[in-house]
Amino acid sequence: MNSLSQDQLRRLAAHYPAGAVFVNGDQLEVNSRFLQLTGYASEELRTLDDWFGRLFGHRAGEWRSIYDESKLRSNTVERILPFRIKNGSIRHFHVVRYVEPGAEIWLLHDMTERILDEERFRLLFRTASDPIFLLAGDRVIDCNPAALSILGFEEKEQILGHHPAEFTPEFQPDGRRTAEYIEELDRLLTERDHYRFEVTHRKKDGTEFPVEVTINAIQVNGVRTQLAFWHDLTEQKQLSLQLAQASKMASLGEMAGALAHEINSPLAVIRAKAQQVRIFSEMDQQIPELVLRNLESIEKTVDRIAAIIGGLRSFARDSSKDPPEDSEAEALLADALNLCGQRFKHAGISVTFESQSPGARIFCRRSQITQVLLNLLNNAFDAVKEQAEKWVRLEIREAGSGIEFRVTDSGPGIPGPLRPKLMLPFFTTKDSGKGSGLGLSASKGILEQHSGKLFLDESCPNTCFIAWLPRRTHGETADE
Amino acid sequence: MNRKLAGRRILVVDDVDELREALAGSLQMFGADVLTASGAQEALDILESSRIDFVLSDVRMPRGDGVSLLRAMRARHSSRPPLIFMSGFADLSLQEALETGAIGLLNKPFDIKALVQVICEATSRG
Numbered sequence A: 001m002n003s004l005s006q007d008q009l010r011r012l013a014a015h016y017p018a019g020a021v022f023v024n025g026d027q028l029e030v031n032s033r034f035l036q037l038t039g040y041a042s043e044e045l046r047t048l049d050d051w052f053g054r055l056f057g058h059r060a061g062e063w064r065s066i067y068d069e070s071k072l073r074s075n076t077v078e079r080i081l082p083f084r085i086k087n088g089s090i091r092h093f094h095v096v097r098y099v100e101p102g103a104e105i106w107l108l109h110d111m112t113e114r115i116l117d118e119e120r121f122r123l124l125f126r127t128a129s130d131p132i133f134l135l136a137g138d139r140v141i142d143c144n145p146a147a148l149s150i151l152g153f154e155e156k157e158q159i160l161g162h163h164p165a166e167f168t169p170e171f172q173p174d175g176r177r178t179a180e181y182i183e184e185l186d187r188l189l190t191e192r193d194h195y196r197f198e199v200t201h202r203k204k205d206g207t208e209f210p211v212e213v214t215i216n217a218i219q220v221n222g223v224r225t226q227l228a229f230w231h232d233l234t235e236q237k238q239l240s241l242q243l244a245q246a247s248k249m250a251s252l253g254e255m256a257g258a259l260a261h262e263i264n265s266p267l268a269v270i271r272a273k274a275q276q277v278r279i280f281s282e283m284d285q286q287i288p289e290l291v292l293r294n295l296e297s298i299e300k301t302v303d304r305i306a307a308i309i310g311g312l313r314s315f316a317r318d319s320s321k322d323p324p325e326d327s328e329a330e331a332l333l334a335d336a337l338n339l340c341g342q343r344f345k346h347a348g349i350s351v352t353f354e355s356q357s358p359g360a361r362i363f364c365r366r367s368q369i370t371q372v373l374l375n376l377l378n379n380a381f382d383a384v385k386e387q388a389e390k391w392v393r394l395e396i397r398e399a400g401s402g403i404e405f406r407v408t409d410s411g412p413g414i415p416g417p418l419r420p421k422l423m424l425p426f427f428t429t430k431d432s433g434k435g436s437g438l439g440l441s442a443s444k445g446i447l448e449q450h451s452g453k454l455f456l457d458e459s460c461p462n463t464c465f466i467a468w469l470p471r472r473t474h475g476e477t478a479d480e
Numbered sequence B: 001m002n003r004k005l006a007g008r009r010i011l012v013v014d015d016v017d018e019l020r021e022a023l024a025g026s027l028q029m030f031g032a033d034v035l036t037a038s039g040a041q042e043a044l045d046i047l048e049s050s051r052i053d054f055v056l057s058d059v060r061m062p063r064g065d066g067v068s069l070l071r072a073m074r075a076r077h078s079s080r081p082p083l084i085f086m087s088g089f090a091d092l093s094l095q096e097a098l099e100t101g102a103i104g105l106l107n108k109p110f111d112i113k114a115l116v117q118v119i120c121e122a123t124s125r126g
Helices: A006-015 A032-038 A048-071 A112-127 A145-151 A178-191 A234-283 A289-311 A329-346 A366-384 A416-421 A439-449 B017-029 B040-049 B066-077 B094-099 B112-124
Strands: A019-024 A027-030 A077-084 A090-100 A103-110 A132-136 A139-143 A194-202 A208-220 A223-232 A325-328 A350-355 A361-364 A391-399 A402-409 A453-456 A463-470 B009-013 B033-037 B054-058 B083-087 B104-107
Touching (some): A006 A019, A006 A027, A006 A090, A208 A234, A234 B112, A325 A366, A329 A391, A361 A366, A361 A463, A439 A453, A439 A463, B009 B040, B017 B033, B033 B040, B040 B054, B040 B066, B054 B112, B094 B104
Parallel strands (some): A350 A391, B054 B083
Antiparallel strands (some): A019 A103, A132 A139, A194 A208, A208 A223, A325 A361, A391 A402, A402 A463
């Protein structure tokens, strides 16, 4: 490139659309655009002394010596400098110093808005509660603190340079291989600049969590860069599953109520008629023994049907606001068994029951505790149904200031690494569609509301879940 | 013959014919005089024209439910005769039954002897 003459440089500075200064030795010719931007008059910026004195305030000396030093090198220099303008405020200018033998010009672009924008963006990036990743190619080149914290890392370096797919479990909840899913997404992303999808990621400690990812592809200096915004869906999913479960239970409850109503009237008829014959027999010794035995059996069967239907009460309505009542521990277990006992029988699973504290009572929302026991029984059922040896052992024991319900099954046990995850929402080892992964976490929630707890007996060679509830305490008695 | 309910006139109100008939049969065995109605209006007509000592009424019925029957009875005839509800399934709680002025709530199916006992107590009091 041919060098520019002094005159050309002077004219360039004068007509430059942004700020510009033609520097001739110690003398400055500041263009009108810069004067306009800073509010100074041309007489106020005639010399280098004026320039540094006015624009840099108390740091004038420091910047002047930096400038003098750079003068020794005649190459082009650019940097961003803060200028104090006439009204006292600071504006940031991108300064390019272009040097020709004997003269130089400075080109001055006001970057204040852009820098503020960048600062705002940086602040947004830093403080956003949702994780944000910046990817170039398919590697993470930057991420915000929320991204570190959701993945459970302490240092950015643990994430930078990796593909986000490295922070995923092998399989997605729908059973798809994560690698295949990501490949498919990557293909879609080459065609589109904006894409939104859901994927399950994995924290450093192995915990899985669902995320909604929004990707915006942008060009930065000719490089295709992606901004990925994550939104943690854990709570939302939990809530919507709970809602779905609640509405399922509500409609099941309505149905159970209607059905129970329909069945109980004919049962009352059978009960009344059988009892009539029995009362009659008490007055008349002529009735054969066989008839009496059959009558007794009819009455017992009616009572049993009524008990099964009574168990449906726990589904018939939202019980979470019921007042707690004084309940016999054995009766709670019997309620649960009434609802699922036949299933165990049909599957050839032997169920044994033993109480080390007969007559023990607890103060609880009955139908909720029945539900917890039913959940544990159903888990036991699923664990043993395909085993050669099929049994479930139920025990009621005194433990400290409360009562323990122990549900032990002959299943293969729960592998050590899975144990810490058992009570997490959505964690399930059952086949897809079989388990919501909410049974244990919901049960745990119910027990905690009752000041109780749910845990796995790790010392048991089989699988043994323990639901512990405090015995009823003073001031909370049902009959008060 | 056990005639614990001799001289008592009992009104059984239920929309299910067989249950009405079965309950009437059982109560008659204890010596009661039993009238039946299939709904609230029919029951009120009987109460208007006959002396009734005790009412046993279903809660949920297509032709006038048990609660409105009880309200209408109390509006016309003060506190007598006593009434007990029988419920198919969680129609109302015992507490709600007591609040509407019934003397109790029986969940179907129930023990006739227990019912007889309740009727004896309720009708001997005054």
